[in-house]
Amino acid sequence: MxxxxxxxxxxxxxxxxxxxxxxxxxxxxxxxxxxxxxxxxxxxxxxxxxxxxxxxxxxxxxxxxxxxxxxxxxxxxxxxxxxxxxxxxxxxxxxxxxxxxxxxxxxxxxxxxxxxxxxxxxxxxxxxxxLDRFEILPPPEEVDRGLGLLSERERQVLARMARGRSNDEIARELYLTCATVKSHVSHILAKLGQPNRMHAALFAQRLGLLSRTG
The missing domain is CATH 3.40.50.2300 (Response regulator)
Incomplete structure (x- = not known):
């Protein structure tokens, strides 16, 4: 092989x-x-x-x-x-x-x-x-509230989005189906109030989620 x-x-x-x-x-x-x-x-x-x-x-x-x-x-x-x-x-x-x-x-x-x-x-x-200049991040209280709404699995997915992983790669790493990953991504965007995948990834990088999530 x-x-x-x-x-x-x-x-x-x-x-x-x-x-x-x-x-x-x-x-x-x-x-x-x-x-x-x-x-x-x-x-x-x-x-x-x-x-x-x-x-x-x-x-x-x-x-x-x-x-x-x-x-x-x-x-x-x-x-x-x-x-x-x-x-x-x-x-x-x-x-x-x-x-x-x-x-x-x-x-x-x-x-x-x-x-x-x-x-x-x-x-x-x-x-x-x-992000600070263009005010992409919401106020701190909204950030805390949004992160608090994420499940542990959603945090794992978000951290991998911030690392540039595709849905297929996230699915393989977390032993999920692609459909499940897509569902998680949709929930993450809704809970964080982010318009798209790129903004959510930048959001995670800004908050230091990469260093706190495996």
Whole structure:
């Protein structure tokens, strides 16, 4: 029986320790394979053209636009901080994800899995700032009331939505049917007063549900 296909990732960063830490976290996950590493954009593009990875993670913003044509999923931009000007630039250049170099391994894996499946992913710090600015979150008393209405299973589903999991993946992880997962998602949106799946996922990231739910 053949082994399941793993998402392929290319790392581009001039800091060896960052690449080493990311590689370790990604390969330990089991469903992700690092197909190459590079210090600079030139070498990174060459490797991307050779391996055609699902996802490329780069700290070199000059590589964003050319990398887009070499990956089958998307590109995640890395940064030391998440200022608005930098975020605007990388998103304009076609990044599908944005992470800080100090991102936790959990957040790194969530970003790669989300982008590999065609979704966008912004790190929790940036997401929180955007949510505050556009007032996507309801008042604190409504947040507490909404979370209190969720069952333990619904919290588990919501946390996986925030990690970029599809309904099929959530069903496999929680040993549920896809129909049951869809039902949970509908109940979650209604209880939290969120208009769609993306808003609910951002809601969960903002509240730190990823670190509190298995």
């Amino acid at each position: 053949s082994s399941p296909m793993r998402d392929s990732v290319l790392l581009i960063d001039d800091e060896v320790l960052v690449r080493r830490g990311f590689r370790h976290a990604l390969e330990e996950a089991g469903d992700i394979a690092v197909v190459g590493e590079a210090c600079h954009a030139t070498d990174g593009l060459r490797l991307a053209q050779r391996h055609r990875p699902r996802v490329a993670i780069t700290a070199d913003v000059t590589a964003l636009a050319p990398l887009r044509s070499c990956v089958t999923g998307g590109v995640i931009a890395l940064a030391v901080d998440g200022n608005d000007e930098q975020l605007h630039r990388v998103l304009t250049d076609g990044a599908r994800g944005f992470l800080l170099k100090r991102a936790s391994h959990e957040e790194l894996l969530a970003a790669v899995r989300a982008v590999a499946r065609g979704h966008a992913y912004l790190c929790a710090e940036v997401t929180g700032r955007l």
